[in-house]
Amino acid sequence: MNEKEQCLASARKEIGSAWKGCQKLEKRGVEFGKRCYVWQEKLRNQGLSICALWKELNIPRQTAYRWIETYLETEGLKLVENTKDRSKTNADIVNALIGRLENTQKAVKKMVDDWAGWSEACPEETSELKKIIEQIGKYFVELSI
Numbered sequence: 001m002n003e004k005e006q007c008l009a010s011a012r013k014e015i016g017s018a019w020k021g022c023q024k025l026e027k028r029g030v031e032f033g034k035r036c037y038v039w040q041e042k043l044r045n046q047g048l049s050i051c052a053l054w055k056e057l058n059i060p061r062q063t064a065y066r067w068i069e070t071y072l073e074t075e076g077l078k079l080v081e082n083t084k085d086r087s088k089t090n091a092d093i094v095n096a097l098i099g100r101l102e103n104t105q106k107a108v109k110k111m112v113d114d115w116a117g118w119s120e121a122c123p124e125e126t127s128e129l130k131k132i133i134e135q136i137g138k139y140f141v142e143l144s145i
Contacts, residue, residue: 004046011039016057033071036064108133
């Protein structure tokens with residue numbers, strides 16, 4: 001099996017499983033949307049179309065795209081538009097981001113306590129983490145101006 005076939009087989013299995021879960025319980029739709037979004041990029045990089053896979057799995061294309069949109073909105077990757085109360089929806093996105101940042105802050109505090117240990121155990125990863133934290137810090141400085 002070549003690389004494209006392996007990629008397609010993995011996508012088929014993962015998306016099919018997520019679709020079954022979504023059909024059983026609607027709150028799993030966001031997870032289905034996430035998996036579709038991730039596989040859409042992977043398949044596109046292989047020169048393949050996710051639409052053909054959805055058709056093969058009997059997944060309505062519009063439904064799949066709707067769940068991708070819902071996933072992006074839930075993750076704060078896309079602002080919600082065309083809703084009656086957009087400010088409330090966007091406030092929800094901001095509040096979700098606040099929660100993530102608070103969790104990130106707690107995780108970073110734990111790492112800082114043993115930064116030397118982390119740096120020794122995985123120097124490349126901690127170096128990359130430090131760069132990302134510095135970039136995020138710059139964004140916060142810009143926001144406070």
